[in-house]
Amino acid sequence: MLSKVYEYLQEDSRVVRPGSVRSFEAAANDIMMRIIIEGGVDYDKFKETVIRVGIENLYLSVETSNPDDKKRVLEEAFERAFEDVERMQEETEEASTQQVAGFNVNNVGEVTEGENMERGDYEKGAGNIGGGFGAEYSAEESQELPMSRSLIANVNEHSKDAKLDSIISTIYEILYGGVGTVNFLNLAQLINMFIDPYANIMEKIKVLRKMEPYLRNYGLLPTDFRRSRDGERMFEALRNVVRNAMSGMGQVKVVRFTDIDKYPTYVVSVREYKIGDNYFDVDLQKTAMNLSRKSMMHKLFTNKDIVVKEYANVKTIDIVLCLDVSGSMRELSNGMPKIEIAKDAVAQYIQFLSKTNDRLAMVLFNFRADVLWGLHQVRRYWQQMNYMLKYVYAGGGTNLANALERSREVLTRSRSNSKHVICVTDGRTVNSSMCIKEAVRLRRSGTTISTIAIGENSDDELLMRLSKIGGGLFIKISSIHDLGKALIMDKLHSM
Numbered sequence: 001m002l003s004k005v006y007e008y009l010q011e012d013s014r015v016v017r018p019g020s021v022r023s024f025e026a027a028a029n030d031i032m033m034r035i036i037i038e039g040g041v042d043y044d045k046f047k048e049t050v051i052r053v054g055i056e057n058l059y060l061s062v063e064t065s066n067p068d069d070k071k072r073v074l075e076e077a078f079e080r081a082f083e084d085v086e087r088m089q090e091e092t093e094e095a096s097t098q099q100v101a102g103f104n105v106n107n108v109g110e111v112t113e114g115e116n117m118e119r120g121d122y123e124k125g126a127g128n129i130g131g132g133f134g135a136e137y138s139a140e141e142s143q144e145l146p147m148s149r150s151l152i153a154n155v156n157e158h159s160k161d162a163k164l165d166s167i168i169s170t171i172y173e174i175l176y177g178g179v180g181t182v183n184f185l186n187l188a189q190l191i192n193m194f195i196d197p198y199a200n201i202m203e204k205i206k207v208l209r210k211m212e213p214y215l216r217n218y219g220l221l222p223t224d225f226r227r228s229r230d231g232e233r234m235f236e237a238l239r240n241v242v243r244n245a246m247s248g249m250g251q252v253k254v255v256r257f258t259d260i261d262k263y264p265t266y267v268v269s270v271r272e273y274k275i276g277d278n279y280f281d282v283d284l285q286k287t288a289m290n291l292s293r294k295s296m297m298h299k300l301f302t303n304k305d306i307v308v309k310e311y312a313n314v315k316t317i318d319i320v321l322c323l324d325v326s327g328s329m330r331e332l333s334n335g336m337p338k339i340e341i342a343k344d345a346v347a348q349y350i351q352f353l354s355k356t357n358d359r360l361a362m363v364l365f366n367f368r369a370d371v372l373w374g375l376h377q378v379r380r381y382w383q384q385m386n387y388m389l390k391y392v393y394a395g396g397g398t399n400l401a402n403a404l405e406r407s408r409e410v411l412t413r414s415r416s417n418s419k420h421v422i423c424v425t426d427g428r429t430v431n432s433s434m435c436i437k438e439a440v441r442l443r444r445s446g447t448t449i450s451t452i453a454i455g456e457n458s459d460d461e462l463l464m465r466l467s468k469i470g471g472g473l474f475i476k477i478s479s480i481h482d483l484g485k486a487l488i489m490d491k492l493h494s495m
Contacts, residue, residue: 002028002054004081005074009062014073016063023061027054033193051078060367060397060430067433184396186325187215188363188370198374198413201384208391220393252486253476255464273306283307316357318375318416321346321487322403324425326366328457329394338426338454338480339394345484350385352488353378360385361410365403366396374410400429404438404449404466411447419447421470422490424483425463426454432462439469448472450490454480 002024009018031053035046055074064070187208188197194207215221270283290305323346329339346362353360357379362372372388400423407421421442429435439449449470451463454477467474475486 001050001081001085004084005054005058005077008077008080009073012073012077014064014066014069016065017061019058019061023058027057030057047082050082051075054078056368060399067431070431184327184366186364186366186368186370186396187392188372189368191372192370197371198410201373201376201381201388204373205384205387208388212391215391215393220395221391252478252482252489254489255467255474255476270307270309272304273308274303277308281308283309316359316416317418317420318359318361318411318414319353320361320363320375320407320410320419320421321349322363322365322369322400322407322421322423323392324366324398324400324423324427325364325392325394325396326398326425326427327395328398328427333480337394339392341480342424342483343389343392345480345487346389347386348484349487349491350378350382350389352491354382355379359414359416361407362389363403363406363410364392365399365406366394367399369399369403369406371406371410375414398425398427398429399431400425401431401434401438404435404442408438408442408445408447411442411445417446419445420450420472421447422450422452422472422487423463423466424452424454424487425458426480427457428459429462432459435462435466436469439466443470450475452477452483452486452490454483 006018006024009015031050035049055071055078058074059070062070062074064073190211191204191207195204212221270286273282286307287305290307291301294301294305323342325339329337329342331338333341350360357377359375360378361375362385363369364372372392373385376385378385403423404421411419411421442449447470449466450472451467452475453460453463458476460474460476464474473490475489477483477486
């Protein structure tokens with residue numbers, strides 16, 4: 001059926017490039033695994049899965065003269081392909097009614113045996129759900145597919161766990177390309193192959209624990225030398241280097257589009273500094289005025305001169321954090337992978353939010369976006385969030401539009417009056433026009449949007465426009481080491 005989709009795309013005058021072979025292979029594999037994991041599904045569900053997952057995989061590879069037409073062109077190609085397949089199925093069923101006792105009667109009244117019988121069996125098998133995909137694999141592999149469906153349905157927990165291991169291993173063998181390839185699955189996409197994207201974070205952790213050895217075997221996690229005490233100290237020393245770098249004064253540019261009435265500040269009082277206060281809470285303007293006055297009077301500075309803001313959780317906010325996990329996040333910064341620095345920054349952000357009643361959802365995006373965890377109260381689930389965060393890895397292309405779309409889906413489940421999306425990226429995205437459309441949809445639903453641009457390669461013009469549409473902040477940081485500061489800056493709406 002996908003080959004027919006390719007043919008129709010080639011024939012369509014609106015299509016500049018019908019897509020790469022790899023993208024069609026990825027679509028077939030992705031669809032097949034979704035069907036296997038879900039077990040037996042009816043035809044309508046099968047058709048919906050094929051079209052949805054197929055378009056997700058082909059969207060970046062197919063090029064149209066007008067980018068806005070791309071989704072419609074793909075939908076039409078899939079609909080035409082399904083019509084052809086359904087017509088072939090009807091013809092096969094009509095032909096099968098002419099078969100008597102193992103013989104096939106052709107249109108001219110001749111009776112044949114053997115070759116036609118085998119062909120009829122093949123076409124019948126290809127008409128079954130998933131049969132067409134299984135035909136592309138060897139006989140041994142084809143035997144594995146129905147086995148997967150039957151074992152998933154087994155109520156025995158031990159059998160289910162064993163089969164989950166087997167399916168995860170199969171997915172890695174079939175779907176994984178190199179880390180540098182465009183269609184590289186991120187952690188959220190992998191987990192959601194086995195569980196509902198909006199399942200409770202505790203259930204997602206169970207799936208993640210099953211995946212951990214495979215993530216490590218494929219080199220997607222940092223070298224694990226933390227098992228020994230010496231290794232733990234060494235690893236913590238590296239993280240301290242990152243934290244120290246984050247505390248430095250890098251170049252940070254902030255452009256505000258925030259409507260204070262719709263996204264309130266949290267400052268309720270100010271007081272003098274006490275040992276243990278976070279430096280993020282220091283009121284820089286008032287403290288600078290106090291220090292200048294003392295300097296002019298030639299008096300010594302004291303703790304009373306350092307003014308600290310006190311915050312109250314005036315209004316609960318539902319926040320969706322979209323984190324770029326594309327291949328560029330694997331690059332090193334001060335000897336550490338950027339993705340590891342980003343994970344530390346997000347952990348710091350989670351720790352900060354744990355003092356509020358806010359809820360946080362996490363969306364990972366590379367060539368496609370998916371939900372790592374849905375909206376959960378940070379105060380209650382911060383430990384689970386940090387656990388999942390440490391397994392995040394980077395690779396693949398960049399699709400910010402899909403991240404905004406996923407964020408909108410997450411927030412449709414929110415009843416909060418205050419909803420906020422913050423996007424973090426260090427690169428440029430495909431389909432920027434779709435980003436604008438998704439930002440407008442989010443804003444119309446009452447959601448504010450902030451963006452954080454990292455380094456020199458980010459599309460600052462687009463990200464600033466998204467923040468302006470979303471009524472949030474645009475924060476430009478020259479180094480990823482300032483990400484933790486930027487995230488909390490967005491939360492507080494204050495330097």
